[in-house]
Amino acid sequence: MTGSTFKIDQNVRCSACPIRHRAVCAYCEPDEVVQLDAIKSYRTFAAGDTIAMAGDETSKIGSIVSGVATLSRTLPDGRRQMVGLLLPSDFVGRPGRRETPFDVVAATETTLCLFQKRQFEALIASTPSLERRLLDMTLDELDSAREWMLLLGRKTAREKIASLLAIMARRDAALSKATPMDGIRFSLPLTREAMADYLGLTIETVSRQISKLKKERIIVLEDARHIRVPDFISLLNEAGDDSDGGFIA
Amino acid sequence: MTGSTFKIDQNVRCSACPIRHRAVCAYCEPDEVVQLDAIKSYRTFAAGDTIAMAGDETSKIGSIVSGVATLSRTLPDGRRQMVGLLLPSDFVGRPGRRETPFDVVAATETTLCLFQKRQFEALIASTPSLERRLLDMTLDELDSAREWMLLLGRKTAREKIASLLAIMARRDAALSKATPMDGIRFSLPLTREAMADYLGLTIETVSRQISKLKKERIIVLEDARHIRVPDFISLLNEAGDDSDGGFIA
DNA sequence: CGTCGGCTTGATTGTGCTCAACCCGGGTGG
DNA sequence: CCACCCGGGTTGAGCACAATCAAGCCGACG
Numbered sequence: 001m002t003g004s005t006f007k008i009d010q011n012v013r014c015s016a017c018p019i020r021h022r023a024v025c026a027y028c029e030p031d032e033v034v035q036l037d038a039i040k041s042y043r044t045f046a047a048g049d050t051i052a053m054a055g056d057e058t059s060k061i062g063s064i065v066s067g068v069a070t071l072s073r074t075l076p077d078g079r080r081q082m083v084g085l086l087l088p089s090d091f092v093g094r095p096g097r098r099e100t101p102f103d104v105v106a107a108t109e110t111t112l113c114l115f116q117k118r119q120f121e122a123l124i125a126s127t128p129s130l131e132r133r134l135l136d137m138t139l140d141e142l143d144s145a146r147e148w149m150l151l152l153g154r155k156t157a158r159e160k161i162a163s164l165l166a167i168m169a170r171r172d173a174a175l176s177k178a179t180p181m182d183g184i185r186f187s188l189p190l191t192r193e194a195m196a197d198y199l200g201l202t203i204e205t206v207s208r209q210i211s212k213l214k215k216e217r218i219i220v221l222e223d224a225r226h227i228r229v230p231d232f233i234s235l236l237n238e239a240g241d242d243s244d245g246g247f248i249a
Numbered sequence: 250m251t252g253s254t255f256k257i258d259q260n261v262r263c264s265a266c267p268i269r270h271r272a273v274c275a276y277c278e279p280d281e282v283v284q285l286d287a288i289k290s291y292r293t294f295a296a297g298d299t300i301a302m303a304g305d306e307t308s309k310i311g312s313i314v315s316g317v318a319t320l321s322r323t324l325p326d327g328r329r330q331m332v333g334l335l336l337p338s339d340f341v342g343r344p345g346r347r348e349t350p351f352d353v354v355a356a357t358e359t360t361l362c363l364f365q366k367r368q369f370e371a372l373i374a375s376t377p378s379l380e381r382r383l384l385d386m387t388l389d390e391l392d393s394a395r396e397w398m399l400l401l402g403r404k405t406a407r408e409k410i411a412s413l414l415a416i417m418a419r420r421d422a423a424l425s426k427a428t429p430m431d432g433i434r435f436s437l438p439l440t441r442e443a444m445a446d447y448l449g450l451t452i453e454t455v456s457r458q459i460s461k462l463k464k465e466r467i468i469v470l471e472d473a474r475h476i477r478v479p480d481f482i483s484l485l486n487e488a489g490d491d492s493d494g495g496f497i498a
Numbered sequence: 499c500g501t502c503g504g505c506t507t508g509a510t511t512g513t514g515c516t517c518a519a520c521c522c523g524g525g526t527g528g
Numbered sequence: 529c530c531a532c533c534c535g536g537g538t539t540g541a542g543c544a545c546a547a548t549c550a551a552g553c554c555g556a557c558g
Contacts, residue, residue: 153448
């Protein structure tokens, strides 16, 4: 993996790791974690840094510890589509493949817990709990990729924006253990351009739809990157994937 | 899994199975295959049959032996997006989840090799080769889902159609071991409606774009479901994902 | 102070959707 | 046997939504 600017971090002990219970190591027993501890290294990328380029031969793979990274693919004429949003505990890189098929870019300052690909592959082969966890995570990612295909193929610009905001809101609420039902406030870790790439829109359309939702009081913009949602249900209604308010949870 | 019409097939011995070397059982040793043989059953669905509905609690999972099935998701107002095209050797159903999140429909007559979900899950836990293969297959599916997201989010109608045709052509060529480079002829196992659902378009747009490609001699329609491609390179050029003709292979 | 990147807003264009008519082939029933 | 229907497919006319082109705002930073 290559980055224009980076620093080597102090490794944190796995037992004290903030993503210990959600990352690829989640199912590992304490003695297995010791093995991981021995071969891991931390690395931090600045916002905007390229973590890996499509077509690169990657020697390292690992987990997002903190920050947000994006996975995207670009057409030769420059059109770009984001195909994954990587959050803390998500896994980066594909065991068993030589090249990454997608660009990986740090959207915010991002710290990774990395392993040498060869070493990690060897460890997988002898550690069923690692493989099991990786399978579960991959299946989950596949489900959300498919959900995203529905959005890209069939939703209107307004529905796309509302869906994205709802996801970010839920995610923030999950982290802060608050119920998303009233008066949520969250930050958008994405530029308008990143949102556009995520949603298959242009930045102008993203901006216009956000302005519209603002005028209709469905959202309140504290500033361009901080949003408050007075009534989560009415935001969900705009997302289109449920005739009623959907499951209350 | 439920189907409006179906028949119970004679089981084929795994060792004689046409997908033995590509399906979830591909990495299994002969003795492991024997275990699978003992708990599998075949079932055939007619074209149009629903194999599973989104939200269903599924008790069976398994592999496509022959035919084509589709995976799709529907918005409450009826808009529908296909999110997966299941071909022989592809796996249907998700171990470790109670409900299927997507509709599974047979696009052509389709034969499945099914297992009781519980039994299969138990077998996975004790058979690393099964789990490894399932992980590899899931990672491949995730990659192609992401490739598809690029198409849905950023390609024009014409590029979408050309991409789909190129995929079908390649797939047919792979089966018949022919090089796709000149004079390929293949069948479209999808209705215009299914293509539209796959591509995030309407049937009218699909029909129009196919007609245009026909007028421009990039494709030749023998009938609505059989297509000949005189020059594969020029079809690839229309697909947009490569400035030049792409890799020749 | 000027510049630059991220963002917003406006005017116009164009691609793909909607609505509608029609074609074609196969199956069914009088 | 023919009339009819029905599903899948094609084609046309008009429209709407999002893209494009363009100008300008705002805050950060040199």
